[in-house]
Each structure stands twice: as C-alpha cells, then as structure tokens.
Amino acid sequence: MKVAKFGGSSVASAEKFKQVAHIVTSDKERKLVVVSAPGKRYGEDTKMTDLLIALSAKIQLGEDYVDEFGQVIDRYREIVVDLSIPETIITDIITNLQSLIDLHKNDPFRLLDCLKASGEDNNAKVMAAYLNHLGFEAHYVNPKEAGIFVSDEPGRARVLPLSYEKLPKLRERSGILVIPGFFGYSEEGNMVTFSRGGSDITGSIVAAGVKADLYENFTDVDAIYSVDPRLVEKPHEMKEVTYREMRELSYAGFSVFHDEALEPVYKLGIPVCVKNTNNPEAKGTFIVAERPHGDTPVVGIAGDKGFCNIHVSKYLLNREIGFGRRLLEILEDEGISYEHTPSGIDNISVIMREHQLTPDVEKRVFARIEKELEVDEIFIERDLAMVMVVGEGMNSTVGIAAKATEAFARAEVNLEMINQGSSEVSMMFGVKADALDRAVQALYNTYFNSMYSISYSNIK
Missing domain, CATH: 3.30.2130.10 (VC0802-like)
Incomplete structure (x- = not known):
C-alpha cells in the first residue's frame, strides 16, 4: 500500500487534477491520497490559503467580506466546471464556509485556523468527486473520520498517540480514500492546523498509521537537489538521502519537504519518495533510514x-x-x-x-x-x-x-x-x-x- 500526497502546485487547476487522477489510478497500490489546497497556477497567482487568510482578516475587522468570499468560491468553481463535475458540490462548499464563519466569527484565532483548513478540506471533496466522475470508487474521508487526532494548538498542532490506534482501520476500506492535509481534530472536536507544510505532516501520519510500504510526496520538481536551484545552474539531484540528512537540510532552508513530516515515518522506517507530478516517470529522491556513502560523503x-x-x-x-x-x-x-x-x-x-x-x-x-x-x-x-x-x-x-x-x-x-x-x-x-x-x-x-x-x- 502506498500513501500519495499532492502539494498545492499539483492541485492548482483542473488540468493538474487530471494529472493527479491519472497518477493515482495508474497504480492500484495508491489507495490513500492526501491533498493540499490549490496552489498558484502561475507566477503572480494567489494561493487558496492566502485567499482564505484575506477572508478571515476581513471578517475579524468587521468589514464586508463578499468579494473575498467570492474569490474563494470562484477558484473552486473554475476547477469544478473545467472537470465537468456536478456543480452541486459548489453549494456544499459555500455552506461549509459560511457555517465556519458563523460558528467562529467571534474567535479570531479559531476562525483563521478553520478557514485555512477548509482549503484542503474542500479540495479533497472535489478530488474525490472527480475520481468518482471518472468511474473509480473514491471516498472523501474527513480527518476526524480517519482518526487524525491532534493537540488543541491552532497553527502548531501535534499528532496524538490516539491517532495510531484509529488510522489502521483505513486499510479495511474499499476504493481510493482522499484525505485533506494540513489539519486534524482535537479530542474536544475542534479543527486544528499543523504548522507550515502541514499537508506533508498529514501524509506522513497517514503513512505511519496504516504502515504503508511507501509514502510518495508529489511536488513540482523531479528530485530534491543538493543545493537551492536558484543559486546554481543544473544542480546535482539526490537519488537517496537519509532521514537525518533530510532533517538537517530542511532545518537549514530546504523547502521541498517539511522537517516535522519525517518524524512519523522515521520511527517506523517507512521510505519516502519525493516525485514530480508533471513527470511521474522520473525516479525522484528516496528518503531512507540508511544509504551507501560511497564517494558522496556530502549530500x-x-x-x-x-x-x-x-x-x-x-x-x-x-x-x-x-x-x-x-x-x-x-x-x-x-x-x-x-x-x-x-x-x-x-x-x-x-x-x-x-x-x-x-x-x-x-x-x-x-x-x-x-x-x-x-x-x-x-x-x-x-x-x-x-x-x-x-x-x-x-x-x-x-x-x-x-x-x-x-x-x-x-x-x-x-x-x-x-x-x-x-x-x-x-x-x-x-x-x-x-x-x-x-x-x-x-x-x-x-x-x-x-x-x-x-x-x-x-x-x-
């Protein structure tokens, strides 16, 4: 069994959704899919998460938020229409957003956290609907239903041991399971987000919880490079890197993979493969417990x-x-x-x-x-x-x-x-x-x- 996580750039548009669907359905071992909120479609575009943050800011200031609310919905509508999915899902998204606003409008911290989480949550619903539209059995699985329980710390949640008692049951379910990244639920029932790169963390938790054979993290590069590619032309691609090496590199500025996301898979020795959604045939970079050093002591x-x-x-x-x-x-x-x-x-x-x-x-x-x-x-x-x-x-x-x-x-x-x-x-x-x-x-x-x-x- 594989857990496949797709970052924001991989689910930014209808065209990207089609790529993701092809990748998922081309390998029957990819049973569990974790998705981020829609990212940028082009250089000057705005991420869905940033649109939701702007919406939250307007509400907290007590100002009219119709435009900000509309921008969020329009972004989803564009994807839904281009995928020819029934537009009833847009009505569900509108209802979901408004209910979060009504519930938390007097609690700015909780409001911001829940609205940010909704980006992943509603995108997972769209992805599951699209896979069903293509004729595959797929199910949206809310993190509470999946069993992802976390500490009640908005913006910096930590997974609770209880999660690993619940998550193994996902193995028993049929079809492709689509889970939103970036958040879980406190034991009191609150939606709570992880820190930056939270969808990576969700994918890792799910992979550890179901004891997956491999955790695939799809992004927009063929591999993890040995240096920031903005600084060096044609940098060296890493074929393998250890958990410890990746932890050090992530801490020091590598943004491809969030360092906190390694902890759950590291403890169980589950390998991670960072791959390119736009070029899924590329081997990518494997993050493993040990690697041969050979003539590359510096990675x-x-x-x-x-x-x-x-x-x-x-x-x-x-x-x-x-x-x-x-x-x-x-x-x-x-x-x-x-x-x-x-x-x-x-x-x-x-x-x-x-x-x-x-x-x-x-x-x-x-x-x-x-x-x-x-x-x-x-x-x-x-x-x-x-x-x-x-x-x-x-x-x-x-x-x-x-x-x-x-x-x-x-x-x-x-x-x-x-x-x-x-x-x-x-x-x-x-x-x-x-x-x-x-x-x-x-x-x-x-x-x-x-x-x-x-x-x-x-x-x-």
Whole structure:
C-alpha cells in the first residue's frame, strides 16, 4: 500500500487534477491520497490559503467580506466546471464556509485556523468527486473520520498517540480514500492546523498509521537537489538521502519537504519518495533510514537567514556551575527558543531566530544577564545566516572541514562561527546574511563541481 500526497502546485487547476487522477489510478497500490489546497497556477497567482487568510482578516475587522468570499468560491468553481463535475458540490462548499464563519466569527484565532483548513478540506471533496466522475470508487474521508487526532494548538498542532490506534482501520476500506492535509481534530472536536507544510505532516501520519510500504510526496520538481536551484545552474539531484540528512537540510532552508513530516515515518522506517507530478516517470529522491556513502560523503548544502547571536564572556566561566542553565532560563522566561550554543572556556554564544529578540525583549534580557550572571561582556550580532554542509559520510572522510574553509576563503566570506554537532551529520557555519548566497555557491563548487572536486580516496 502506498500513501500519495499532492502539494498545492499539483492541485492548482483542473488540468493538474487530471494529472493527479491519472497518477493515482495508474497504480492500484495508491489507495490513500492526501491533498493540499490549490496552489498558484502561475507566477503572480494567489494561493487558496492566502485567499482564505484575506477572508478571515476581513471578517475579524468587521468589514464586508463578499468579494473575498467570492474569490474563494470562484477558484473552486473554475476547477469544478473545467472537470465537468456536478456543480452541486459548489453549494456544499459555500455552506461549509459560511457555517465556519458563523460558528467562529467571534474567535479570531479559531476562525483563521478553520478557514485555512477548509482549503484542503474542500479540495479533497472535489478530488474525490472527480475520481468518482471518472468511474473509480473514491471516498472523501474527513480527518476526524480517519482518526487524525491532534493537540488543541491552532497553527502548531501535534499528532496524538490516539491517532495510531484509529488510522489502521483505513486499510479495511474499499476504493481510493482522499484525505485533506494540513489539519486534524482535537479530542474536544475542534479543527486544528499543523504548522507550515502541514499537508506533508498529514501524509506522513497517514503513512505511519496504516504502515504503508511507501509514502510518495508529489511536488513540482523531479528530485530534491543538493543545493537551492536558484543559486546554481543544473544542480546535482539526490537519488537517496537519509532521514537525518533530510532533517538537517530542511532545518537549514530546504523547502521541498517539511522537517516535522519525517518524524512519523522515521520511527517506523517507512521510505519516502519525493516525485514530480508533471513527470511521474522520473525516479525522484528516496528518503531512507540508511544509504551507501560511497564517494558522496556530502549530500547537500543549505543556508538560511534571520539569525542573531548573543555573545557572553566571563573569566573562569567554565568553573561556574550552572551558568549555562541560568543563561538559558533567562531566555526561557522571555519565551525565546535557541538554536545553537557554541562555547569556549570563558565565553558562550546563543544563536537564535532574530525575530524573537525585539528591542524591548533585548533590553530586558541584557539587563538580567548583566545583573544575575555578573558577566564581563555581552553583545549581540544581528543579520547572521547559517550555512550547513550535510552528509552521513563526513565523519569518516578526511578533509571535509578543510575544503569548506578553503571555499570560504576563495569566496572572500568571513566566518562568524563554526559548529559541528556530536552526530557529525552536519557542519554549520555562521556568516553575514549578505554573504549567504556566495557562501552556499562556494561550498557547492567545492563538493560537487569537477573544477573544485575533492578526492575522497582517503575515506577511512
């Protein structure tokens, strides 16, 4: 049994629906289908989710929302008409949207969450109707009916263990089951969305719940590339990547596959294949538990902006018991999560997402650190970017780090920080944000292009 998830670009129009239907029905093992809300049809188009967010904003402001409501319905109507599906489904969508508005108009957070979820929900209904129209047995399955139960945290739901008791029953049902992505239900019965990339998460939960043989994630690229294709011409395609490698790359900026989506399938060892809806014959990229390293110890290069660094110095800091804990407690009290904490004998740095440290928060944090920890020096570096070199084979290969620093030197990129985790799956480098693209390109040339190729003959 396969679970196939189709992203927004794969279900953006009637023509895309036809492609999806062909892919699903061409393989009888594709019994479970997870769909996103309609994405962009062309460059300047607006995603369905963004239309729904705009609708929610109008309602919350108490303003007339007829135009915004109409844009949402028109988008579905265009798909339905072009697919020649009975237009009664549009009446059902209108009723569904209006009922959500009436129910949650006085609760802005719940309203936004439910309207966003409706994008996937109603699209799944259209997909099931189209498959039936083609003569195949297909059923729309609401996440509550499927058994996807989550924590009641709008916009950041987490799957509950109860789900894995309910989901296996889907194996017993006949026909093609179409499930909306992006949301589940709390035990109290509320619709609750996952974080960004939530349809990937739904697909993974379903795959784990039914113990699928394969989770196929269809998008608009033939494979996952070793680097952002906007930065490098004809980048290397990854044939295989491990769960751990993909987790690191997703964290560092890869947007093809959401990092949270790996957790359910990772625990059961279910392989994931990222494929192209527009070219389903392409082999795609497999995400697996283990891969042969061979002559490719480095699998990918990724980078992301929006970081800052709080640097703290104190003489004999290494002898002061509890210093790090107390420092992090100050950040915790302000609701700040940290990313990395590289340290020396007399100093420690805390890397975090910059948006968390507003001027007021920064002032309070600095005042507490100076008073409670009696530090010698404290300062902040803003406008930082993190660049990661990722590969399971790096820990058994000589010269990986040396080649990275040589690449930065050639590209005239100054290093602000170097950090390697104990797992040795990745190396992380801190650079100024305006040097990020140059840094990524230099590393890619070093590890993947023949003109800067490394000899890996000295693998241990």
